[in-house]
Amino acid sequence: MTDPVIDNDATRRIIDADFTTALPKTELHAHLSGSISRETLSSIWQTKKSQGDDGALALGDPAIALKPSGSFPTILSFFQIFNEYIYNLVNDRESISYATKSIAEDFRRDGVRYLELRTTPREIPTAGISRENYVQIVLDALGQYRNDQVQMKAADHIGIQLILSIDRTMTPSQAHEIVDIASKYMSRSRAPSTTIPPPSVIALDLCGNPTKGDVGTFTSAFRRAKAFGLKLTVHFAEVPASSTEEELRTLLSWRPDRLGHAIHIPPDLKDVIKKQKLGLELCLSCNVLAEMTQGGFKGHHFGEWAATECPVALSTDDVGVFESSLSNEYLIASREFGLGREEVVQLARGAVAAAFAGRERMERLIGDFERVEQIPSSL
Numbered sequence: 464m465t466d467p468v469i470d471n472d473a474t475r476r477i478i479d480a481d482f483t484t485a486l487p488k489t490e491l492h493a494h495l496s497g498s499i500s501r502e503t504l505s506s507i508w509q510t511k512k513s514q515g516d517d518g519a520l521a522l523g524d525p526a527i528a529l530k531p532s533g534s535f536p537t538i539l540s541f542f543q544i545f546n547e548y549i550y551n552l553v554n555d556r557e558s559i560s561y562a563t564k565s566i567a568e569d570f571r572r573d574g575v576r577y578l579e580l581r582t583t584p585r586e587i588p589t590a591g592i593s594r595e596n597y598v599q600i601v602l603d604a605l606g607q608y609r610n611d612q613v614q615m616k617a618a619d620h621i622g623i624q625l626i627l628s629i630d631r632t633m634t635p636s637q638a639h640e641i642v643d644i645a646s647k648y649m650s651r652s653r654a655p656s657t658t659i660p661p662p663s664v665i666a667l668d669l670c671g672n673p674t675k676g677d678v679g680t681f682t683s684a685f686r687r688a689k690a691f692g693l694k695l696t697v698h699f700a701e702v703p704a705s706s707t708e709e710e711l712r713t714l715l716s717w718r719p720d721r722l723g724h725a726i727h728i729p730p731d732l733k734d735v736i737k738k739q740k741l742g743l744e745l746c747l748s749c750n751v752l753a754e755m756t757q758g759g760f761k762g763h764h765f766g767e768w769a770a771t772e773c774p775v776a777l778s779t780d781d782v783g784v785f786e787s788s789l790s791n792e793y794l795i796a797s798r799e800f801g802l803g804r805e806e807v808v809q810l811a812r813g814a815v816a817a818a819f820a821g822r823e824r825m826e827r828l829i830g831d832f833e834r835v836e837q838i839p840s841s842l
């Protein structure tokens with residue numbers, strides 16, 4: 464856990480984990496399978512083991528099979544975690560549903576009040592699950608979680624919407640299939656809701672191993688998604704190999720609403736992004752621990768973008784892998800970039816501005832900020 468920071472204003476108010484946890488937060492870049500905690504993976508493994516599941520037994524206990532705390536994958540070894548372990552363990556209705564609800568609860572407990580969770584619709588023939596079934600299972604789990612919250616009338620509830628990811632290794636026809644599913648499960652209601660809005664698909668994402676695939680093959684799928692009214696976010700300039708002028712111009716030609724990571728951007732394209740005031744999903748711990756950026760936290764490009772008019776949403780990316788919660792990311796930002804309390808609150812407000820839900824849907828969260836801003840130094 465990151466050390467507390469003393470705000471350098473006259474009141475020297477402490478910015479600690481209590482404060483950043485209490486801060487109503489918006490998480491906009493979290494991959495479902497990467498957000499499953501080790502405890503949840505262990506519990507799924509134990510259940511499968513007790514049912515005599517040979518596949519789970521062969522995988523081994525996640526507490527041992529996945530690297531112990533404190534040791535992190537680099538961007539090059541990272542994708543194996545999913546292909547070789549998590550996708551082989553979380554591979555049926557029960558485990559997908561349980562993992563989804565556990566993630567929702569983990570974010571809620573960390574003080575996240577609005578979450579745009581993203582996931583790649585997976586076909587799992589061994590469990591008779593099609594890509595569309597996968598999306599139904601996740602939406603059903605989120606819907607049940609939401610209904611439980613409504614019933615409990617929890618004050619610190621979380622609203623969750625879903626983003627569907629297209630993986631860079633997919634074929635164009637698989638990408639179009641995901642666009643069809645996204646369009647089928649998107650909400651067409653613009654009405655503001657006084658309770659927690661039911662989950663629906665809100666946007667499309669492009670993700671996956673950035674050293675693979677040709678983004679140009681997805682242009683027609685992303686254009687069609689935009690025409691359906693889906694919002695777009697793309698993983699952008701994650702590694703030098705995926706940061707060619709050609710690739711980045713292709714991605715920008717889709718008119719994305721937000722960019723994820725946004726690391727290796729040439730100066731002329733930075734100007735385009737600033738002019739369009741695109742929302743940026745920036746992941747401090749993921750980028751530093753996976754060695755995607757240089758110069759530690761202080762060298763992270765967050766410092767550069769926070770000074771622009773682009774709304775910045777600090778995000779966790781894969782909290783199950785990097786083990787830094789969103790409240791800890793705010794604490795790191797405060798410590799490494801010298802942010803006082805007001806600036807930390809402003810940062811959290813900026814993330815609201817980048818959300819796809821729209822201002823009316825985010826009203827409640829904005830009200831929460833007003834309450835936090837009125838708290839002088841009691842926390």
Ligand SMILES: CNc1ncnc2c1ncn2[C@@H]1O[C@H](COP(=O)(O)O)[C@@H](O)[C@H]1O
Nearest residue numbers: 494495496497545581582583628670671672
């Ligand atoms: C460095 N950060 C990243 N860059 C690119 N893609 C990433 C990622 N972190 C996760 N994913 C993508 O999300 C999938 C896991 O969640 P879902 O199965 O979709 O829920 C990974 O397989 C990868 O394709």
